[in-house]
Amino acid sequence: MRDILLGREPADYDVATAATPDEVMAIFPRTFAVGAQFGVVLVPTPDDAATIEVATFRSDGLYSDGRHPDEVRFTKSAEEDVRRRDFTINGLLLDPLDGDKVLDFVGGLKDIAAQCIRTIGAPAQRFGEDKLRMLRAVRFAARFGYAIVPETMRAIQSLAAQIHQVSKERVRDELTKMLTEGKARRAFELLNESGLLHQVLPEVKRYQGVEQPPQFHPEGDVWTHTLMMLEGLDGVSPTLAWAVLLHDVGKPPTFRRAPDRIRFDNHADIGARMAASIGQRLRMSNDDIEQIVSIVAQHMKFPELPKMRESTLKRFLRQPRFDEHLEMHRLDCLGSHRDLTLYELARQKLAELPEEQIRPKPLVTGDDLIAAGYQPGPAFKEMLLELEDAQLEGAITTREEALEMAKKKWPVNSG
Numbered sequence: 001m002r003d004i005l006l007g008r009e010p011a012d013y014d015v016a017t018a019a020t021p022d023e024v025m026a027i028f029p030r031t032f033a034v035g036a037q038f039g040v041v042l043v044p045t046p047d048d049a050a051t052i053e054v055a056t057f058r059s060d061g062l063y064s065d066g067r068h069p070d071e072v073r074f075t076k077s078a079e080e081d082v083r084r085r086d087f088t089i090n091g092l093l094l095d096p097l098d099g100d101k102v103l104d105f106v107g108g109l110k111d112i113a114a115q116c117i118r119t120i121g122a123p124a125q126r127f128g129e130d131k132l133r134m135l136r137a138v139r140f141a142a143r144f145g146y147a148i149v150p151e152t153m154r155a156i157q158s159l160a161a162q163i164h165q166v167s168k169e170r171v172r173d174e175l176t177k178m179l180t181e182g183k184a185r186r187a188f189e190l191l192n193e194s195g196l197l198h199q200v201l202p203e204v205k206r207y208q209g210v211e212q213p214p215q216f217h218p219e220g221d222v223w224t225h226t227l228m229m230l231e232g233l234d235g236v237s238p239t240l241a242w243a244v245l246l247h248d249v250g251k252p253p254t255f256r257r258a259p260d261r262i263r264f265d266n267h268a269d270i271g272a273r274m275a276a277s278i279g280q281r282l283r284m285s286n287d288d289i290e291q292i293v294s295i296v297a298q299h300m301k302f303p304e305l306p307k308m309r310e311s312t313l314k315r316f317l318r319q320p321r322f323d324e325h326l327e328m329h330r331l332d333c334l335g336s337h338r339d340l341t342l343y344e345l346a347r348q349k350l351a352e353l354p355e356e357q358i359r360p361k362p363l364v365t366g367d368d369l370i371a372a373g374y375q376p377g378p379a380f381k382e383m384l385l386e387l388e389d390a391q392l393e394g395a396i397t398t399r400e401e402a403l404e405m406a407k408k409k410w411p412v413n414s415g
Contacts, residue, residue, distance in 0.1 A: 123155030142187035311392035
């Protein structure tokens, strides 16, 4: 109902009803009772294009685990059902049998008009029932450009430390939505204001007050730089969004005021290790962690582009999902000195180099070296790497030339 009133396309449609789960399952030919104990039944549409969540009106008992009610009582009252929900803007119902009448028992219409996020009932009680609601308050406020009303914000600040009762997966999913819904900067400003940032991402909280060399970062400290980059995120992948957030995570622990300027020695490599640790803590997939770590580790390689050897350049450009590395660099530049020279150079090189030159088929394989008389062993990797270097540089172009190079550099009797 909320998204319809805001003129947004709803992500999905949920049905609330006085019918019990058993009655719902008796009505439809196919159902999935995934949450029947909580009154939730999934009903696929006839064409299987979507699944509708049908929830029975209910009232909840205590939430001992800070996530699920200890007991659920089904009710015939829509108002009683709404009053257990999280925020007023999410407590609106549409009655299709009464001329699409909007049912508002909690002041949701007023709060939409006032553009504010307010809990239904006492904030401490609502957040006590499910601590994740604190993160959801931040996300909704950022997403819609709303303010969190003072009473609700004070409750979040008071209870922020209890967010650790929420599973890492649920925290990760909320943070990922904040990063990818197009309002990432505002979301992280609110996370900071609410006290939640220190709890869920203390490494990012440490960005604040970490100075940077003004000749490269006239915008200010690491926190300001990161916020400016987050502001540029729009319709990006989760891995790129997380990499933007964490690309300078290695700066606070490596800050050094040298005689010439502020330095962050080896911060990309240290940041990559920290990003991996954060990804593991938040239960990210191995594939996502690998991509995020790669972007963080490689983001300082762009200044080396003009002097890279041909083989190094081609390996750099052929990294998996290089478009994310490239967009990361563009945002990095726009969030600091705004010089896009290296970004444009990388795009130029990509346009000039055909795919078969960046990823050529190897001229020789390990089997070829064995056939040439070499004994398999650890040296094979180094040999094949150097032969590929020569191929990428254009020094060798045929299998015969590759084997000849191998024989000259690594005589068979010493292999």
